[in-house]
Amino acid sequence: MARPVQYNLTNKFVEAPIALANPPEGYTGEGFFATKLNDVVGLARKNSIWPLPFATSCCGIEFMALMASHYDLARFGSERVSFSPRQCDLLMVMGTIAKKMAPIVKQVYLQMAEPRWVLAMGACASSGGIFDSYAVLQGIDQIIPVDVYVPGCPPRPEAVLDGFIKVQDLVGKESLRRRNSDRYKELMNSYGIQ
Amino acid sequence: MALTNEIIRQHVTEKFGEEIYDWSELYAMLTFTSHKDLNLKVLQFLFDDPILQFRFLTDLCAVHYPEKKNEELAVVYHLHNLVDNIRIRYKVFTDVNNPGVFSATALYASANWMERETYDFYGVNFIGHPNLVRILNADEMDYFPMRKEYPLEEQTRVDKDDEMFGRD
Numbered sequence: 001m002a003r004p005v006q007y008n009l010t011n012k013f014v015e016a017p018i019a020l021a022n023p024p025e026g027y028t029g030e031g032f033f034a035t036k037l038n039d040v041v042g043l044a045r046k047n048s049i050w051p052l053p054f055a056t057s058c059c060g061i062e063f064m065a066l067m068a069s070h071y072d073l074a075r076f077g078s079e080r081v082s083f084s085p086r087q088c089d090l091l092m093v094m095g096t097i098a099k100k101m102a103p104i105v106k107q108v109y110l111q112m113a114e115p116r117w118v119l120a121m122g123a124c125a126s127s128g129g130i131f132d133s134y135a136v137l138q139g140i141d142q143i144i145p146v147d148v149y150v151p152g153c154p155p156r157p158e159a160v161l162d163g164f165i166k167v168q169d170l171v172g173k174e175s176l177r178r179r180n181s182d183r184y185k186e187l188m189n190s191y192g193i194q
Numbered sequence: 195m196a197l198t199n200e201i202i203r204q205h206v207t208e209k210f211g212e213e214i215y216d217w218s219e220l221y222a223m224l225t226f227t228s229h230k231d232l233n234l235k236v237l238q239f240l241f242d243d244p245i246l247q248f249r250f251l252t253d254l255c256a257v258h259y260p261e262k263k264n265e266e267l268a269v270v271y272h273l274h275n276l277v278d279n280i281r282i283r284y285k286v287f288t289d290v291n292n293p294g295v296f297s298a299t300a301l302y303a304s305a306n307w308m309e310r311e312t313y314d315f316y317g318v319n320f321i322g323h324p325n326l327v328r329i330l331n332a333d334e335m336d337y338f339p340m341r342k343e344y345p346l347e348e349q350t351r352v353d354k355d356d357e358m359f360g361r362d
Contacts, residue, residue: 100332128348134339135331138351 021047038176045089045115046172047077049164052088054108057095059122059154066157076164085111090167091144094154096124097137109144110193114179117167120146121160123153145187197245197278199224205246209239216285223281230269230286234296237284240273241301248273248282251302254309256316258290260342266290269318271298288318290341297322315340 024043026035051073055063066073067081082088085108097105109118120140123129126149128138140146147170150163178184188194202224206214214236216227228236240248253272260266265287274281288295297320298305309320310329317338320326328335337344347354 099335128351132347132351132354134335134344134348136348138348142350 041176042172042174046168049076049078049090049168049171050080050082050088051078051090051092052082052085052108052112053092053094054105055094056097056101057124059094059125062154062157062160063092063094063121066160071157071161073161073164076168078164086113088112089116091116091118092121093118093125093140094121096129096131097140098135099137102137102143105140106143115174117147117171118144119148119150119163119167121150121163122155123151126151129153143191145191197275197280202246202280202282205243206239210236223283225283225285227285227287230288230295233286234298234301237271237298237301240284246275247277248275250274250276251298251304251308252281254298254305254312256312256318258316258341262287264289267293267316267318269295269312293317294319294321296320299323314338317341
Protein backbone atom coordinates (compact mmCIF):
# COMPACT_ATOMS: atom_id res chain seq x y z
CA MET A 1 0.00 0.00 0.00
CA ALA A 2 1.33 3.40 -0.88
CA ARG A 3 2.06 5.77 1.89
CA PRO A 4 -0.60 8.45 2.06
CA VAL A 5 0.57 11.86 1.06
CA GLN A 6 -0.40 14.19 3.80
CA TYR A 7 1.92 17.13 3.81
CA ASN A 8 1.00 19.02 0.70
CA LEU A 9 -2.75 18.48 0.95
CA THR A 10 -3.55 20.85 3.74
CA ASN A 11 -3.20 24.47 2.90
CA LYS A 12 -1.38 26.11 5.71
CA PHE A 13 -2.41 29.61 6.53
CA VAL A 14 0.56 31.89 6.10
CA GLU A 15 0.30 34.65 8.60
CA ALA A 16 3.01 36.90 7.34
CA PRO A 17 4.69 35.85 4.12
CA ILE A 18 7.29 38.57 4.47
CA ALA A 19 9.06 38.93 7.79
CA LEU A 20 9.44 42.54 8.83
CA ALA A 21 12.17 43.79 11.11
CA ASN A 22 11.06 45.74 14.15
CA PRO A 23 11.44 49.45 13.50
CA PRO A 24 13.84 51.37 15.72
CA GLU A 25 12.67 53.91 18.25
CA GLY A 26 11.45 57.07 16.60
CA TYR A 27 8.73 59.61 16.19
CA THR A 28 5.81 58.60 13.98
CA GLY A 29 3.26 60.98 12.54
CA GLU A 30 0.96 60.99 9.59
CA GLY A 31 3.06 60.09 6.59
CA PHE A 32 6.45 60.34 8.22
CA PHE A 33 8.74 58.55 10.60
CA ALA A 34 11.73 60.20 12.17
CA THR A 35 14.59 58.30 13.79
CA LYS A 36 18.34 58.34 14.19
CA LEU A 37 20.54 57.58 11.18
CA ASN A 38 22.61 55.39 13.47
CA ASP A 39 19.63 53.11 14.10
CA VAL A 40 18.63 52.87 10.44
CA VAL A 41 22.14 51.94 9.35
CA GLY A 42 22.38 49.48 12.20
CA LEU A 43 19.05 47.91 11.23
CA ALA A 44 20.12 47.55 7.61
CA ARG A 45 23.51 46.13 8.51
CA LYS A 46 22.34 43.63 11.09
CA ASN A 47 19.77 42.08 8.79
CA SER A 48 22.09 41.66 5.84
CA ILE A 49 25.30 40.28 7.32
CA TRP A 50 27.36 38.44 4.75
CA PRO A 51 29.34 35.70 6.49
CA LEU A 52 32.70 34.47 5.32
CA PRO A 53 33.09 30.91 6.56
CA PHE A 54 36.66 29.99 7.41
CA ALA A 55 36.06 26.33 8.18
CA THR A 56 39.05 24.12 8.91
CA SER A 57 37.56 21.16 10.75
CA CYS A 58 34.52 19.59 12.43
CA CYS A 59 32.95 22.93 13.39
CA GLY A 60 32.70 23.54 9.66
CA ILE A 61 30.45 20.48 9.38
CA GLU A 62 28.13 21.95 12.03
CA PHE A 63 28.16 25.16 10.06
CA MET A 64 26.93 23.25 7.00
CA ALA A 65 23.98 22.08 9.07
CA LEU A 66 23.44 25.67 10.16
CA MET A 67 23.31 26.88 6.57
CA ALA A 68 21.00 24.06 5.44
CA SER A 69 17.23 24.14 5.54
CA HIS A 70 16.75 22.73 9.04
CA TYR A 71 18.47 25.54 10.98
CA ASP A 72 18.49 27.97 8.07
CA LEU A 73 20.76 30.90 8.74
CA ALA A 74 19.03 32.64 5.81
CA ARG A 75 16.20 33.55 8.20
CA PHE A 76 18.57 36.14 9.66
CA GLY A 77 19.44 37.73 6.37
CA SER A 78 22.61 35.77 5.84
CA GLU A 79 21.81 33.42 3.00
CA ARG A 80 24.57 35.02 0.99
CA VAL A 81 27.63 33.12 2.20
CA SER A 82 30.50 34.74 0.45
CA PHE A 83 33.94 33.35 -0.20
CA SER A 84 35.43 36.67 -1.23
CA PRO A 85 36.65 38.61 1.81
CA ARG A 86 36.17 42.03 0.18
CA GLN A 87 32.39 41.82 0.25
CA CYS A 88 31.99 40.19 3.64
CA ASP A 89 31.01 41.62 6.99
CA LEU A 90 31.47 38.69 9.34
CA LEU A 91 34.45 36.35 9.47
CA MET A 92 33.37 33.06 10.99
CA VAL A 93 36.45 31.10 12.06
CA MET A 94 35.43 27.51 12.64
CA GLY A 95 37.94 24.91 13.64
CA THR A 96 41.53 24.39 14.69
CA ILE A 97 43.90 27.05 13.45
CA ALA A 98 47.44 25.71 13.22
CA LYS A 99 50.26 28.18 13.65
CA LYS A 100 51.06 27.77 10.00
CA MET A 101 47.48 28.77 9.16
CA ALA A 102 47.55 31.88 11.38
CA PRO A 103 49.01 34.30 8.79
CA ILE A 104 46.33 33.19 6.33
CA VAL A 105 43.51 33.93 8.79
CA LYS A 106 45.05 37.32 9.41
CA GLN A 107 45.39 38.00 5.70
CA VAL A 108 41.75 37.13 5.11
CA TYR A 109 40.78 39.47 7.96
CA LEU A 110 42.89 42.27 6.50
CA GLN A 111 41.27 41.81 3.10
CA MET A 112 37.82 42.39 4.54
CA ALA A 113 36.52 45.94 4.30
CA GLU A 114 35.45 47.87 7.42
CA PRO A 115 33.11 47.48 9.20
CA ARG A 116 33.98 43.85 9.91
CA TRP A 117 33.17 41.47 12.70
CA VAL A 118 34.65 38.15 13.80
CA LEU A 119 32.95 35.15 15.33
CA ALA A 120 35.11 32.37 16.80
CA MET A 121 33.20 29.11 16.72
CA GLY A 122 34.17 26.21 18.95
CA ALA A 123 36.83 25.53 21.54
CA CYS A 124 39.73 25.38 19.07
CA ALA A 125 39.14 28.74 17.44
CA SER A 126 38.44 30.33 20.83
CA SER A 127 41.29 28.89 22.88
CA GLY A 128 43.12 26.13 21.05
CA GLY A 129 40.81 23.58 22.65
CA ILE A 130 42.28 20.18 23.35
CA PHE A 131 45.20 20.90 21.03
CA ASP A 132 47.52 22.29 23.66
CA SER A 133 50.59 21.70 21.51
CA TYR A 134 53.48 23.39 19.75
CA ALA A 135 51.71 23.40 16.38
CA VAL A 136 48.33 24.94 17.22
CA LEU A 137 47.44 28.58 17.76
CA GLN A 138 45.95 29.00 21.24
CA GLY A 139 42.91 30.99 20.17
CA ILE A 140 42.53 33.25 17.15
CA ASP A 141 42.35 36.31 19.40
CA GLN A 142 46.14 36.13 19.45
CA ILE A 143 46.17 37.40 15.88
CA ILE A 144 42.84 39.15 15.20
CA PRO A 145 40.22 40.81 17.44
CA VAL A 146 37.17 38.62 18.08
CA ASP A 147 33.65 39.93 18.76
CA VAL A 148 31.77 36.79 19.76
CA TYR A 149 33.01 33.42 21.03
CA VAL A 150 30.80 30.36 20.70
CA PRO A 151 31.85 27.61 23.15
CA GLY A 152 31.43 23.91 22.43
CA CYS A 153 33.30 21.07 20.80
CA PRO A 154 31.73 21.39 18.34
CA PRO A 155 28.85 23.73 19.26
CA ARG A 156 25.39 22.72 18.12
CA PRO A 157 23.89 24.80 15.33
CA GLU A 158 21.55 26.40 17.88
CA ALA A 159 24.59 27.65 19.80
CA VAL A 160 26.00 29.18 16.64
CA LEU A 161 22.64 30.77 15.92
CA ASP A 162 22.74 32.24 19.39
CA GLY A 163 26.23 33.57 18.72
CA PHE A 164 25.08 34.93 15.39
CA ILE A 165 22.17 36.75 17.05
CA LYS A 166 24.70 38.25 19.48
CA VAL A 167 26.70 39.47 16.49
CA GLN A 168 23.51 40.97 15.04
CA ASP A 169 22.96 42.70 18.34
CA LEU A 170 26.47 44.17 18.27
CA VAL A 171 26.07 45.24 14.66
CA GLY A 172 22.69 46.86 15.28
CA LYS A 173 23.84 48.84 18.29
CA GLU A 174 27.24 49.87 17.01
CA SER A 175 27.84 53.57 16.78
CA LEU A 176 28.73 54.86 13.33
CA ARG A 177 31.73 56.60 14.84
CA ARG A 178 33.13 53.54 16.62
CA ARG A 179 35.53 52.55 13.85
CA ASN A 180 37.09 56.02 13.88
CA SER A 181 37.51 56.19 17.64
CA ASP A 182 40.87 56.21 19.34
CA ARG A 183 39.94 53.17 21.34
CA TYR A 184 39.27 51.13 18.20
CA LYS A 185 42.54 52.32 16.64
CA GLU A 186 44.34 51.31 19.79
CA LEU A 187 42.76 47.85 19.60
CA MET A 188 43.86 47.50 15.98
CA ASN A 189 47.35 48.70 16.82
CA SER A 190 47.62 46.10 19.55
CA TYR A 191 47.22 43.49 16.79
CA GLY A 192 49.64 45.32 14.52
CA ILE A 193 46.87 46.27 12.08
CA GLN A 194 46.86 49.81 10.68
CA MET B 195 63.49 -20.28 -2.37
CA ALA B 196 61.78 -17.61 -0.42
CA LEU B 197 63.83 -15.00 1.38
CA THR B 198 63.83 -15.37 5.15
CA ASN B 199 65.26 -13.41 8.04
CA GLU B 200 68.02 -15.99 8.45
CA ILE B 201 69.18 -15.60 4.86
CA ILE B 202 69.17 -11.82 5.15
CA ARG B 203 71.19 -11.99 8.34
CA GLN B 204 73.68 -14.42 6.84
CA HIS B 205 74.10 -12.29 3.74
CA VAL B 206 74.60 -9.03 5.58
CA THR B 207 77.04 -10.61 8.03
CA GLU B 208 79.08 -12.05 5.17
CA LYS B 209 79.51 -8.58 3.76
CA PHE B 210 79.85 -6.43 6.88
CA GLY B 211 80.77 -8.86 9.66
CA GLU B 212 80.95 -7.31 13.10
CA GLU B 213 80.09 -3.84 11.85
CA ILE B 214 76.41 -4.74 11.98
CA TYR B 215 75.22 -5.49 15.50
CA ASP B 216 72.19 -5.52 17.81
CA TRP B 217 70.34 -8.11 15.78
CA SER B 218 66.80 -8.72 16.92
CA GLU B 219 63.44 -9.84 15.60
CA LEU B 220 60.53 -7.83 16.93
CA TYR B 221 57.17 -9.14 15.72
CA ALA B 222 59.06 -11.22 13.12
CA MET B 223 60.65 -8.11 11.67
CA LEU B 224 64.41 -8.25 11.43
CA THR B 225 66.14 -5.28 13.06
CA PHE B 226 69.80 -4.35 13.11
CA THR B 227 72.10 -1.44 13.80
CA SER B 228 75.35 -0.07 12.48
CA HIS B 229 77.57 2.95 13.00
CA LYS B 230 76.09 6.03 11.36
CA ASP B 231 79.02 6.51 8.97
CA LEU B 232 78.22 3.18 7.35
CA ASN B 233 74.59 3.89 6.64
CA LEU B 234 74.93 4.60 2.91
CA LYS B 235 77.16 1.57 2.35
CA VAL B 236 74.69 -0.71 4.11
CA LEU B 237 71.69 0.77 2.31
CA GLN B 238 73.45 0.53 -1.04
CA PHE B 239 74.28 -3.12 -0.39
CA LEU B 240 70.71 -3.89 0.65
CA PHE B 241 69.48 -2.15 -2.49
CA ASP B 242 71.90 -3.65 -5.01
CA ASP B 243 72.29 -7.21 -3.79
CA PRO B 244 70.42 -9.53 -6.20
CA ILE B 245 69.07 -11.66 -3.38
CA LEU B 246 68.16 -8.95 -0.86
CA GLN B 247 66.70 -6.33 -3.26
CA PHE B 248 65.42 -3.92 -0.62
CA ARG B 249 64.41 -1.27 -3.14
CA PHE B 250 61.55 0.45 -1.38
CA LEU B 251 61.97 2.79 1.57
CA THR B 252 58.68 2.50 3.44
CA ASP B 253 59.49 4.83 6.27
CA LEU B 254 62.25 6.94 7.69
CA CYS B 255 61.96 8.44 11.12
CA ALA B 256 63.88 9.33 14.24
CA VAL B 257 63.53 8.46 17.92
CA HIS B 258 64.92 10.46 20.79
CA TYR B 259 66.42 8.54 23.71
CA PRO B 260 67.58 11.23 26.16
CA GLU B 261 69.10 8.64 28.52
CA LYS B 262 71.52 7.17 25.93
CA LYS B 263 74.62 9.30 26.16
CA ASN B 264 76.28 10.23 22.84
CA GLU B 265 73.72 8.30 20.85
CA GLU B 266 70.52 10.10 21.79
CA LEU B 267 68.98 10.18 18.33
CA ALA B 268 68.14 7.03 16.41
CA VAL B 269 67.40 7.27 12.70
CA VAL B 270 65.30 4.32 11.62
CA TYR B 271 64.95 3.08 8.05
CA HIS B 272 62.10 0.71 7.20
CA LEU B 273 62.93 -1.15 4.01
CA HIS B 274 60.70 -3.37 1.92
CA ASN B 275 61.62 -6.09 -0.55
CA LEU B 276 58.71 -5.97 -2.98
CA VAL B 277 59.68 -9.24 -4.72
CA ASP B 278 59.64 -11.46 -1.64
CA ASN B 279 57.46 -9.16 0.43
CA ILE B 280 59.81 -8.93 3.38
CA ARG B 281 60.42 -5.90 5.57
CA ILE B 282 63.44 -5.01 7.69
CA ARG B 283 64.31 -2.25 10.08
CA TYR B 284 67.74 -0.64 10.09
CA LYS B 285 68.89 1.83 12.73
CA VAL B 286 71.78 4.21 13.14
CA PHE B 287 72.43 6.24 16.28
CA THR B 288 73.86 9.73 16.46
CA ASP B 289 74.89 12.28 19.06
CA VAL B 290 72.22 14.90 19.64
CA ASN B 291 74.87 17.64 19.71
CA ASN B 292 76.33 16.55 16.39
CA PRO B 293 73.37 15.06 14.53
CA GLY B 294 74.93 14.59 11.12
CA VAL B 295 73.80 11.55 9.13
CA PHE B 296 74.38 10.93 5.44
CA SER B 297 71.31 11.50 3.31
CA ALA B 298 69.74 8.56 1.49
CA THR B 299 68.10 10.73 -1.16
CA ALA B 300 70.46 9.63 -3.91
CA LEU B 301 69.42 6.02 -3.34
CA TYR B 302 65.74 6.38 -2.47
CA ALA B 303 63.85 9.36 -3.89
CA SER B 304 61.18 8.87 -1.22
CA ALA B 305 63.76 9.78 1.43
CA ASN B 306 63.59 13.42 0.38
CA TRP B 307 60.41 14.47 2.20
CA MET B 308 60.84 11.95 5.01
CA GLU B 309 64.29 13.33 5.81
CA ARG B 310 62.86 16.83 5.76
CA GLU B 311 60.18 15.72 8.23
CA THR B 312 62.80 14.04 10.44
CA TYR B 313 64.88 17.20 10.36
CA ASP B 314 61.77 19.27 11.12
CA PHE B 315 60.85 17.36 14.27
CA TYR B 316 64.19 16.01 15.56
CA GLY B 317 66.83 18.22 13.99
CA VAL B 318 68.75 15.39 12.35
CA ASN B 319 71.14 17.04 9.90
CA PHE B 320 71.07 14.95 6.73
CA ILE B 321 74.36 15.61 4.95
CA GLY B 322 73.90 15.82 1.21
CA HIS B 323 70.16 16.46 1.23
CA PRO B 324 69.19 18.77 -1.69
CA ASN B 325 66.76 20.96 0.29
CA LEU B 326 66.87 20.40 4.03
CA VAL B 327 64.22 22.87 5.28
CA ARG B 328 61.15 22.46 7.46
CA ILE B 329 58.25 20.70 5.78
CA LEU B 330 55.34 20.57 8.28
CA ASN B 331 55.97 23.13 11.00
CA ALA B 332 55.97 26.88 10.57
CA ASP B 333 59.20 28.10 8.99
CA GLU B 334 59.99 30.52 11.80
CA MET B 335 59.98 27.78 14.45
CA ASP B 336 63.38 27.76 16.15
CA TYR B 337 63.40 24.39 17.89
CA PHE B 338 62.75 20.70 17.17
CA PRO B 339 59.48 19.94 18.95
CA MET B 340 59.57 16.14 19.12
CA ARG B 341 62.79 16.04 21.10
CA LYS B 342 62.04 15.09 24.67
CA GLU B 343 63.84 18.13 26.06
CA TYR B 344 60.78 20.32 25.41
CA PRO B 345 57.54 20.42 27.40
CA LEU B 346 54.54 18.85 25.74
CA GLU B 347 52.13 21.71 26.30
CA GLU B 348 52.14 25.00 24.49
CA GLN B 349 54.10 27.49 26.58
CA THR B 350 52.46 30.65 25.24
CA ARG B 351 49.21 29.82 26.98
CA VAL B 352 48.52 31.94 30.05
CA ASP B 353 45.03 30.82 31.07
CA LYS B 354 45.97 27.34 32.24
CA ASP B 355 45.97 27.19 35.99
CA ASP B 356 48.11 24.31 37.24
CA GLU B 357 46.02 23.99 40.38
CA MET B 358 42.93 23.12 38.37
CA PHE B 359 44.81 20.28 36.70
CA GLY B 360 46.03 18.85 40.00
CA ARG B 361 49.64 19.89 39.45
CA ASP B 362 52.02 21.83 41.65
